[in-house]
Amino acid sequence: MAIKLLDVENLTMKFEGLVAIDNLSFSANKDQITSIIGPNGAGKTTVFNCLTGFYKATAGSMFLNKENEKLNLRKFSDYRVAQRAGVARTFQNIRLFPQMSVLENMMVAQHNKLMDASGFTLLGLFNSPSFVKKEKEAVEISKYWLDIIGLTHRADDDAGDLPYGDQRKLEIVRAMCINPNLLCLDEPAAGLNAKESAELNKLLLFIKNKKKTGILLIEHDMSVVMEISDHVVVLNYGKKIFEGTSQETKKSPEVIEAYLGTDE
Amino acid sequence: MEKNFLQSSIKDSLFTGLIALALFGPIIGLRTVAQNEILVVQPKWLLVIFIVAICAVGRFLINLYTFNRDQKAGHQSSIGKSIGNFLDTKGTQIAISAIIFSIIFPFLPFTDRYLMDIGIMMLTYIMLGWGLNIVIGLAGLLDLGYVAFYAVGAYSYALFAIHFGWSFWICLPIAGIFAAMFGVLLGFPVLRLRGDYLAIVTLAFGEMIRILLLNWYELTKGPDGLTGIPRPSFFGLPFKSFPEEGEQTFHTFFGLEYSPMQRIIFLYYLILVLALITNLFTIKIRRLPIGRAWEALREDEIACKSLGVNPRNTKLTAFAIGAMFGGFAGSFFATRQAFISPESFTFIESAIIVAIVVLGGMGSQTGVVLSTIFLIGLIEVFRDFESYRMIAFGGAMVLIMIFRPRGILATRKPTITLEKKKG
Amino acid sequence: MDLAYFLQQLINGVTLGSVYGLIAIGYTMVYGIIGMINFAHGDIFMVGAFVALISFILFALTSIALPVVLLLTLLIAMVFTACYGWTVEKLAYKPLRKSFRLAPLISALGMSIVLQNYVQAAQGARIKTLQPVIQGGFTFMEETGFTVSLSYLQVFIVLVTIFLMAIFTLLITRTALGRAQRACEQDRTMTALMGINVDRTISITFIIGSSLASVAGMMFVMYYGVIDFYIGFLAGIKAFTAAVLGGIGSIPGAMLGGLLIGLIEVFWSGYISIEYKDIAAFTVLVVVLIFFPTGFLGKPDIEKV
Numbered sequence A: 001m002a003i004k005l006l007d008v009e010n011l012t013m014k015f016e017g018l019v020a021i022d023n024l025s026f027s028a029n030k031d032q033i034t035s036i037i038g039p040n041g042a043g044k045t046t047v048f049n050c051l052t053g054f055y056k057a058t059a060g061s062m063f064l065n066k067e068n069e070k071l072n073l074r075k076f077s078d079y080r081v082a083q084r085a086g087v088a089r090t091f092q093n094i095r096l097f098p099q100m101s102v103l104e105n106m107m108v109a110q111h112n113k114l115m116d117a118s119g120f121t122l123l124g125l126f127n128s129p130s131f132v133k134k135e136k137e138a139v140e141i142s143k144y145w146l147d148i149i150g151l152t153h154r155a156d157d158d159a160g161d162l163p164y165g166d167q168r169k170l171e172i173v174r175a176m177c178i179n180p181n182l183l184c185l186d187e188p189a190a191g192l193n194a195k196e197s198a199e200l201n202k203l204l205l206f207i208k209n210k211k212k213t214g215i216l217l218i219e220h221d222m223s224v225v226m227e228i229s230d231h232v233v234v235l236n237y238g239k240k241i242f243e244g245t246s247q248e249t250k251k252s253p254e255v256i257e258a259y260l261g262t263d264e
Numbered sequence B: 001m002e003k004n005f006l007q008s009s010i011k012d013s014l015f016t017g018l019i020a021l022a023l024f025g026p027i028i029g030l031r032t033v034a035q036n037e038i039l040v041v042q043p044k045w046l047l048v049i050f051i052v053a054i055c056a057v058g059r060f061l062i063n064l065y066t067f068n069r070d071q072k073a074g075h076q077s078s079i080g081k082s083i084g085n086f087l088d089t090k091g092t093q094i095a096i097s098a099i100i101f102s103i104i105f106p107f108l109p110f111t112d113r114y115l116m117d118i119g120i121m122m123l124t125y126i127m128l129g130w131g132l133n134i135v136i137g138l139a140g141l142l143d144l145g146y147v148a149f150y151a152v153g154a155y156s157y158a159l160f161a162i163h164f165g166w167s168f169w170i171c172l173p174i175a176g177i178f179a180a181m182f183g184v185l186l187g188f189p190v191l192r193l194r195g196d197y198l199a200i201v202t203l204a205f206g207e208m209i210r211i212l213l214l215n216w217y218e219l220t221k222g223p224d225g226l227t228g229i230p231r232p233s234f235f236g237l238p239f240k241s242f243p244e245e246g247e248q249t250f251h252t253f254f255g256l257e258y259s260p261m262q263r264i265i266f267l268y269y270l271i272l273v274l275a276l277i278t279n280l281f282t283i284k285i286r287r288l289p290i291g292r293a294w295e296a297l298r299e300d301e302i303a304c305k306s307l308g309v310n311p312r313n314t315k316l317t318a319f320a321i322g323a324m325f326g327g328f329a330g331s332f333f334a335t336r337q338a339f340i341s342p343e344s345f346t347f348i349e350s351a352i353i354v355a356i357v358v359l360g361g362m363g364s365q366t367g368v369v370l371s372t373i374f375l376i377g378l379i380e381v382f383r384d385f386e387s388y389r390m391i392a393f394g395g396a397m398v399l400i401m402i403f404r405p406r407g408i409l410a411t412r413k414p415t416i417t418l419e420k421k422k423g
Numbered sequence C: 001m002d003l004a005y006f007l008q009q010l011i012n013g014v015t016l017g018s019v020y021g022l023i024a025i026g027y028t029m030v031y032g033i034i035g036m037i038n039f040a041h042g043d044i045f046m047v048g049a050f051v052a053l054i055s056f057i058l059f060a061l062t063s064i065a066l067p068v069v070l071l072l073t074l075l076i077a078m079v080f081t082a083c084y085g086w087t088v089e090k091l092a093y094k095p096l097r098k099s100f101r102l103a104p105l106i107s108a109l110g111m112s113i114v115l116q117n118y119v120q121a122a123q124g125a126r127i128k129t130l131q132p133v134i135q136g137g138f139t140f141m142e143e144t145g146f147t148v149s150l151s152y153l154q155v156f157i158v159l160v161t162i163f164l165m166a167i168f169t170l171l172i173t174r175t176a177l178g179r180a181q182r183a184c185e186q187d188r189t190m191t192a193l194m195g196i197n198v199d200r201t202i203s204i205t206f207i208i209g210s211s212l213a214s215v216a217g218m219m220f221v222m223y224y225g226v227i228d229f230y231i232g233f234l235a236g237i238k239a240f241t242a243a244v245l246g247g248i249g250s251i252p253g254a255m256l257g258g259l260l261i262g263l264i265e266v267f268w269s270g271y272i273s274i275e276y277k278d279i280a281a282f283t284v285l286v287v288v289l290i291f292f293p294t295g296f297l298g299k300p301d302i303e304k305v
């Protein structure tokens, strides 16, 4: 019934002797939120970096099922992962374009589409009607997402001037502007207060249910993880130590041990 | 406490004086001069003592000043800030008045040959600044070899005009295309380098072009340079005092008295138009997806990649377009001078253009104009003090980075806005 | 004859390489510790050459023995030039540590222009010629028709370079200063939290780099006998190339890179074309940066995301 979206097998990443990910296999389903949790330095961000082509994995395979195609993510390097496979991501340290306005941030995310419409700039220089129309649409899409996170009134302000929580949300909807198949979120709840955290949960559930986008979520905040994830993968020292539903994870002795340490 | 402070700041200024003595003692105090082919040392101790005293006393005064300021904490109203704010808000008005001024400039009563020459020179630098602003200001790529594209434009213009006798309006686009091609050729391998490495590689490239121009004698006449580059004509009407039999010239056609100023005025408007085209083009392209992608790349390349923006192609277009405008400016330079040699394309030219962009405020078109007027004005006013003016120039670069790192005009207007409903 | 010619180029290349290597150390140390290209470093080298020149001229008036003159000049050049390095860092780089990433580079560019024109204003734009300080040398292979000569000056240059290299390598690998430097390279904030004076460590790095560059300047003025205010530009770029080739951040790498650049330059002018000898260095720079940015002894640099 659940459709497999992402398939990672035997993924390994080494940095000069340090094994950051060790033979990791897991999968993520469409219309589901899959959480990756684990202590600091477990290798969670590195998994994202391999998936999104920022690091070249030492070994293993990563496949993404896009409509009827099976895409080998290892073949794409950085920007192509987003462009061709539609894997969008956010970063552990927010990476907005701080000196550009909120709306401009959203427009850059729709770059490839708009670039085509502007006839690689030539048509755009002469304000061709088709380009103007596409640009209007892109603004509408941006507005749609900004409405959802309640930032429309700040659309023309610099993204760097937003409060921290709003920047987090903006980064997520900006990633949604590329119309992704898979959305990878690296600790989106970090630094949010309880109210913002609850709003974030709502946003993620909206993306999952209404936009039918699979979500891969790295999170330390257990309240977020337990509340919204359908599936949890637990990493420790680069190895998968547990995989299951959030209820199962809560009870697993291995997970408790990894987080709290043993008494010996 | 007061006393402690006095003691420590006296100590501090004495130390400053000591360092100043070490710095200036040998280099300024012991000037080497050749006497009968042998170097001897000419002491200049008075000057050194004077400079050292200035340093020490200056340091002491600065200490006093900062101490007093810290005492009156919270009270901060710097003049620099208010000037900045004024410029930030009045950008458009300044721009419009500047354009009007530059159009009527040749006909103002005080405008003479000398001022016209300066005007043309400033406009050339403004155009180069606007061209480089695309690369540095928008795309955030520190290009220290921009003069290479200027040179490629000038030489390709000169060679085509001399050997094929083609007119300015044909050679101009050719020169631009040549420069852009060079931009792509260079940019393709180097644009994935980190910012500072890119700066050094472009610098090296600029020098390589110059060395090539110096040594490829058959093509470029090396250090002798290319002479006899055709002057531009007014849509086919040359500027000549003595036309040949049956030849129409600018002044005979319009029934005017011949004057050498006519050509100068024409050149002035030519560069004004070229510069304004550069400006309009930049303003327009900044609002297109490619322009936004340039600025996004400047802000955060990794974020750009995560959104599927191809960094290499995006940078390459910035590089090529910047190079193209450099090439246009080079053609103008060649036709204006009628003579070019590698000497006009040294690294210091690149540094001047970089300084114009950086001082102006990265990405600010009006800023480029203001900083050109300031910097070229500075260079011109002190033209008889060759090295002192360059000291001031280099010092200005350092000071700008320290006190106003985002340039004179620091604000940036969004390229697209959401119309807000008023109510 | 071919072998003789080759040997001669080799000797000249090693000598020149020593000079580049000494300058390159300054680039590499500064890059290692604060991650910036100290664009003004070539001009610090130029200042060192001038200080050495002035010192030689003054000592020529006295009757002090040559070895003492050499030693004193070495010390004088190192001390005075170190003041320049220290001041440049304090004035132009320190205030910019938290600025945007290209700011220090632009500031360094401005500083380089200042230094060049300052020396031009103070010392004049003319070329300065120094009478040979150390004369004579060994000659070999006279029977082949092409004499190979190894001057005492060349021996002196190489020996001093090796000696200084050894001392500074020890200083950096064995002492608390070296540990502090390496700590700053890793993480400046953490290092400061551990109670290490980061500002002082950076200052000392500039002082060491500048004094080594001044030694290179002294060698340069003795070896070529002519200098002007502009020598820092080309020598600086070539030394930077050396630092990158050896692996930026690595001190033995800088020395190795310097040697290679010296050899490449000399062999290029000897066998290919003297007009394009500077192109050789630039080409190496471009090729290395593009295809081989970690150099021989550098660490791979994966951008942390």
Ligand SMILES: Nc1ncnc2c1ncn2[C@@H]1O[C@H](COP(=O)(O)OP(=O)(O)OP(=O)(O)O)[C@@H](O)[C@H]1O
Binding pocket: A015, A018, A020, A038, A039, A040, A041, A042, A043, A044, A045, A046, A047, A092, C302, C303, C304, C305
């Ligand atoms: N570019 C790199 N070079 C060297 N080591 C790296 C690199 N990136 C990550 N590592 C190492 O890989 C290990 C895993 O890091 P990673 O950032 O993936 O952890 P994480 O699970 O995201 O931790 P956190 O919860 O703190 O974000 C760490 O030991 C880290 O030092």
Ligand SMILES: [Mg+2]
Binding pocket: A044, A045, A046, A092
């Ligand atoms: Mg992480």
